[in-house]
Amino acid sequence: MVQITFVxxxxxxxxxxxxxxxxxxxxxxxxxxxxxxAECGGSCVCATCHVYVDPDRAGELPQPGEEELELLExxxxxxxxxxxxxxxxxxxxxxxxxxxxxxxxxx
Amino acid sequence: xxxxxxxxxxxGAGQAGLQAAETLRSAGFDGRVTLIxxxxxxxxxxxxxxxxxxxxxxxxxxxxxRDPGAxxxxxxTLRTGARVxxxxxxxxxxxxxxxxxxxYTGLVLATGATxxxxxxSIAANGAVRVLRSRDDASxxxxxxxxxxxxxxxxxxxxxxxxxxxxxxxxxxxxxxVTILEAAPRLLERxxxxxxxxxxxxxxxxxxxxxVLGARIAxxxxxxDGRATVHLADGRTLHAGLVVAGIGVTxxxxxxxxxxxxxxxxxxxxxxxxTSAPNxxxxxxxxxxxLPDGGTVRLESVQNAIEQGRAAAHALLGxxxxxxxxxxxxxxxxxIKLQIAGLSRGADNRAVRGDMTDTSFSIFHxxxxxxxxxxxxxxxxxxxxSRQLIAAGISPTHAQIADLAFNLASLRPKAM
Numbered sequence: 001m002v003q004i005t006f007v008x009x010x011x012x013x014x015x016x017x018x019x020x021x022x023x024x025x026x027x028x029x030x031x032x033x034x035x036x037x038a039e040c041g042g043s044c045v046c047a048t049c050h051v052y053v054d055p056d057r058a059g060e061l062p063q064p065g066e067e068e069l070e071l072l073e074x075x076x077x078x079x080x081x082x083x084x085x086x087x088x089x090x091x092x093x094x095x096x097x098x099x100x101x102x103x104x105x106x107x
Numbered sequence: 108x109x110x111x112x113x114x115x116x117x118x119g120a121g122q123a124g125l126q127a128a129e130t131l132r133s134a135g136f137d138g139r140v141t142l143i144x145x146x147x148x149x150x151x152x153x154x155x156x157x158x159x160x161x162x163x164x165x166x167x168x169x170x171x172x173r174d175p176g177a178x179x180x181x182x183x184t185l186r187t188g189a190r191v192x193x194x195x196x197x198x199x200x201x202x203x204x205x206x207x208x209x210x211y212t213g214l215v216l217a218t219g220a221t222x223x224x225x226x227x228s229i230a231a232n233g234a235v236r237v238l239r240s241r242d243d244a245s246x247x248x249x250x251x252x253x254x255x256x257x258x259x260x261x262x263x264x265x266x267x268x269x270x271x272x273x274x275x276x277x278x279x280x281x282x283x284v285t286i287l288e289a290a291p292r293l294l295e296r297x298x299x300x301x302x303x304x305x306x307x308x309x310x311x312x313x314x315x316x317x318v319l320g321a322r323i324a325x326x327x328x329x330x331d332g333r334a335t336v337h338l339a340d341g342r343t344l345h346a347g348l349v350v351a352g353i354g355v356t357x358x359x360x361x362x363x364x365x366x367x368x369x370x371x372x373x374x375x376x377x378x379x380x381t382s383a384p385n386x387x388x389x390x391x392x393x394x395x396x397l398p399d400g401g402t403v404r405l406e407s408v409q410n411a412i413e414q415g416r417a418a419a420h421a422l423l424g425x426x427x428x429x430x431x432x433x434x435x436x437x438x439x440x441x442i443k444l445q446i447a448g449l450s451r452g453a454d455n456r457a458v459r460g461d462m463t464d465t466s467f468s469i470f471h472x473x474x475x476x477x478x479x480x481x482x483x484x485x486x487x488x489x490x491x492s493r494q495l496i497a498a499g500i501s502p503t504h505a506q507i508a509d510l511a512f513n514l515a516s517l518r519p520k521a522m
Contacts, residue, residue, distance in 0.1 A: 019168065030172070031176075032173050032174070032180065034133070037412070039412060040154070042155075043438055045486055046434075047490060071486050071487070074486075
């Protein structure tokens with residue numbers, strides 16, 4: 001288990017204990033975090049689980065793959081250097097305490 | 108009944124029903140919300156059931172769409188394992204299988220669909236499995252493990268998306284697979300002929316046997332799930348498991364018995380409204396009436412989400428028509444197919460990329476109007492296509508064929 005903080009579009013913060021190997025998207029939808037749509041359920045085909053990773057720690061994450069980079073071109077909300085698809089971020093102990101913010105819109 | 112405390116009941120705890128329940132809350136509805144599901148599980152994701160769930164790629168928790176605790180925090184009452192047997196719209200009451208009744212002031216029907224089965228004259232009861240629910244998929248996953256351990260093959264009946272995804276999952280597990288399709292090509296209702304041929308080649312290349320134009324004479328089952336499939340041409344296939352993916356029937360019986368207009372699904376408008384006041388419907392159980400009088404039935408996650416949202420707003424008196432470009436996807440092996448729009452009625456097409464490759468898109472036109480795009484491992488083409496179709500922008504065939512041309516440059520500036 002690793003604790004991740006999700007910041008909903010309203011600014012509300014939710015701390016969730018995420019099992020190792022789960023994606024941040026899976027943890028967010030199971031816990032009903034607002035703003036993550038995840039239409040494709042984690043197949044990396046829909047770009048509706050967009051998050052902004054804490055800028056101070058974005059560099060600690062494994063780099064996005066080619067498919068994720070393609071979809072990040074098409075996110076609905078503003079794309080930032082810290083933009084990621086939460087379905088592609090797997091929980092590991094190294095991410096403990098990470099904070100991710102959810103944009104205003106996904107579709 | 109205006110004195111009754113507001114209580115919206117949602118029948119069906121799948122993707123559409125869950126979306127309707129949560130939309131009521133996010134739209135500010137503060138009456139009671141009850142979400143009723145006939146399965147024992149809280150809302151879960153169906154798409155992985157034919158993919159990662161069969162290959163052991165995910166655990167049960169990862170299928171969860173909402174934990175009961177998350178629903179409780181939103182003051183949504185979840186009743187699992189509860190079956191609604193009748194709807195009395197005059198009395199605004201539901202009759203449950205345990206004999207109790209539940210009153211409502213607003214109702215959302217999100218009852219889903221049931222897989223078609225082979226006629227009893229062809230297949231003995233229990234010889235053939237179908238895949239719809241989590242329990243269906245778990246049983247299939249268990250049988251596939253046994254097939255692998257005992258070196259027994261899988262026979263898939265139906266070359267549609269579910270059947271082909273199950274076939275691909277089984278091949279990933281190293282199981283011999285034969286796919287039987289009655290039509291002359293795979294995915295006939297969803298894809299153009301050249302893409303059907305492309306998928307046939309894909310499955311053959313990955314080691315699956317494919318029988319097109321297959322006629323099944325009889326299937327004999329044994330108690331342990333093994334079965335023998337007899338084809339009309341005399342061939343006999345022994346299988347450790349037979350799975351049929353031959354389409355679904357919308358669950359509209361509850362609505363039909365209550366006098367709500369149905370036509371192979373509960374008829375809804377673009378806001379999810381049925382023919383009955385205070386009753387809306389969403390997801391696989393519906394058929395949408397189009398402005399031109401025709402109908403369209405979509406079975407997709409996107410449709411469930413969008414209609415669930417519209418159905419909730421409609422009950423609150425807000426018309427929020429669902430107008431997004433339809434989209435759908437299928438994962439088989441390492442190939443991601445994404446479909447944007449509906450290609451019904453297309454009369455010409457252009458290909459972007461090379462169909463002998465594993466990344467390309469087929470753009471479908473009616474006249475000069477772009478109406479649909481099938482993308483293979485081309486997520487960016489797909490995402491752009493949805494925007495272009497929604498905005499009514501049609502690239503020329505020359506622009507499609509020219510890989511140096513940036514399709515994003517056609518995108519409406521506001522998007």
